Amino acid sequence: MVFLFDIGNVLINFDIRKLLHKIAGNSGLSINQVLNLFDKPELLKVETGKMNGKDYFDNLVNTTGLKWNYEDWIKAWADIYEINKIGFNLLKEVKSQKYSVYILSNLAAFNRDAIEIKAPEVLTETKYNFYSFELGYHKPDPRIYQEVCARLFVRPTDCVFIDDIQENIDGAISIGMEGIVYKNEMLEDIKRQICAFIQKTA
Numbered sequence: 001m002v003f004l005f006d007i008g009n010v011l012i013n014f015d016i017r018k019l020l021h022k023i024a025g026n027s028g029l030s031i032n033q034v035l036n037l038f039d040k041p042e043l044l045k046v047e048t049g050k051m052n053g054k055d056y057f058d059n060l061v062n063t064t065g066l067k068w069n070y071e072d073w074i075k076a077w078a079d080i081y082e083i084n085k086i087g088f089n090l091l092k093e094v095k096s097q098k099y100s101v102y103i104l105s106n107l108a109a110f111n112r113d114a115i116e117i118k119a120p121e122v123l124t125e126t127k128y129n130f131y132s133f134e135l136g137y138h139k140p141d142p143r144i145y146q147e148v149c150a151r152l153f154v155r156p157t158d159c160v161f162i163d164d165i166q167e168n169i170d171g172a173i174s175i176g177m178e179g180i181v182y183k184n185e186m187l188e189d190i191k192r193q194i195c196a197f198i199q200k201t202a
Helices: 016-027 031-037 041-047 053-064 070-080 085-096 109-118 120-124 142-152 166-174 184-201
Strands: 002-005 012-014 081-083 100-105 128-131 159-163 178-181
Touching: 002 085, 016 031, 016 070, 031 053, 041 053, 053 070, 053 109, 070 081, 070 109, 081 109, 085 100, 085 184, 100 142, 109 120, 109 128, 142 159, 142 166, 159 166, 159 184, 166 178, 178 184
Parallel strands: 002 100, 002 159, 100 128, 159 178
Antiparallel strands: 012 081
């Protein structure tokens, strides 16, 4: 059995408001104006590899007047990340039982780079990491889960996907994966679900 873990709010906690305030403070825009920029189609493009991270950042600078360079941008992301010890310990516990663990996350390259700065151990604990910007698809698109299965040479029914967003879990279930919605406060229930999936395939 293969276990796929999301990053955001599962292995890594983050407060996007901190980043929005930093951008607003540097550019002179309001928080709402900055927030609207994150809803643009360009974000989907950069998270599916159809636009590279530097071009996305350059467009942001041109739109906002932001006085950062690209390294500042990556550092600003790193500053809002911190390891979710509960979720990370769950991953390590599953791994200790000799199951293969992987990451599957919607990210741009600069998000990955920021995590490498702030919490590299999260990215090195797994067997391999699947990122949307490399796969060309975005959760909950069923094709992203199908692509992961194809690359791992496994059947969807042999995979358990753990994510904090129900919609992403639904996408995984739609192709035959098992899915678990992650919340820190539901840890014991999540462990029971994992045990049930393992017993079902034994």
